[in-house]
Amino acid sequence: MVSERDVLHIAELADIGIDKEELAEFTGRFNEILDYFDILDQVSADETRESDRANVFREDVVEPPLPEEEVLANSREKEDGFFRAPRVM
């Protein structure tokens, strides 16, 4: 069972703002879904072995990028060719 406090904590971790009025509903639904996920407890641990995988990554090839004005075109907060983000400190 997760509590409303747990749900608020998860919302903080995910930077999802949820409204107080939504909290009880979110918590109830969360628990119903997590109860359903409990079926995965029956999957035996010895089957968690990852099967062989081949590396399919290619070498990086440098290609001409998009023009700066196109990259910035969708941002309303920009300065000197940079995106302007909210302050961190």
Place this chain on the structure above:
Amino acid sequence: MATISFSQKDGHNAFIPTLSEADTGPGALSGIPLAGQDNISTRGLPTTCGSRILEGYVPPYDAHVVTLLKKAGAAIVGKTNMDEFGMGTTTENSAFGPTKNPADPSRVPGGSSGGSAAAVASGMVRMALGTDTGGSIRCPAAFCGIVGHKPTYGRVSRYGLIAYANSLEQIGPMARSVSDISLLMEVLSGYDPRDSTSINCPYSHIPDPEIRGLKIGVPEEYFGEGVDAKVASVVWDGITLLERKGAEVITCRIPSMVYALAAYYVTCTSEASSNLARFDGVRYGPPADPKLPWHDAFQQQRRHGFGIEVKRRIMLGTFALSSGYYGKYYAKAQAARQQVRNDFLRLFRTFDVIAGPTMPTVAFRLGEKTDPLSMYLSDILTVPANLAGIPAISVPCGTSDGLPVGLQIMGPHFKDERVIDVAYAFEQGVSR
């Protein structure tokens, strides 16, 4: 370059934007009006994923599939409505309002590619693109009475598809006939170095309706608990038609089906929690408040920008990946996913294809399903193909209470041609 004019009335809210004129050129799809989906990037044309958080976003580049469509001469006449970021089974989770089902406008078209299905089923366009993460092409195809194909994972490039759950999703064709599905697959398939999971496996095929001697496996689980008896009966009649055309039908079992839905939802929500972290209002979408500290700014942005189902899935995924729960949820889901894959590989040693219903019921009424878990449960018959990465098609197979029912055909990896042939045989058999 020539243009075609497009003035179809959109009575089902199938499109977000439409164009009154669209460019066309020579090629296999010359002059054919075709709908893109609103999560597939189109240079110069708004692309929102049905979300307020991308309101006003205009991509500076085309998705690889869009480049291919343009090269083939197709006229892209608009971007179709969808559940926000592909998260839903009804298209009701769109910030632009629900799409209605052309077969019965009081019903949902299915989702998440419900706009594409409605645009095709209503005759507005001949074909459309959809994306299928857990059934999002096949479900609306079944509910609206058209054909929809989820290609083998890796066969169609995802470059320019705005990601929701990368390891599961594929772009694929939706149309009113199997021949058109095949035609569109020919244009869409092939290697693209910009998608690291792209595989060099082009599609060049003309559907062949000869299925004598074909071995069809029918899993008991596809006719089990939760599957509407009338839908099951319509689909059995369809499978019997394939038998009459010379196929051999044998029942089989997929024991891992009990884990499939949970494995799917843990995986897709985990991937979503990571993918959707990029929507913070800095580079695209309505701007975050630059005066607020960053967590406050991002939380405010995402509180207003995301709908409730998107928030729920981001939070479920964040929880499933969080310290102390990773082993219980994510790791177990991956083990279960491997079991699903192994079950299919085992079945394909005996059978050429697997058949069953696409959806356990017919289309729901608009507003009928409000509880998320029961909505998730309706994806039970489509998610296994995504977990295994195999091709799967839904082809119309009659009606139940006057509403369309889809027959689903699944095949081994890279045998898209085979499932398309079986669907073609079925379609030809029905029309005779």
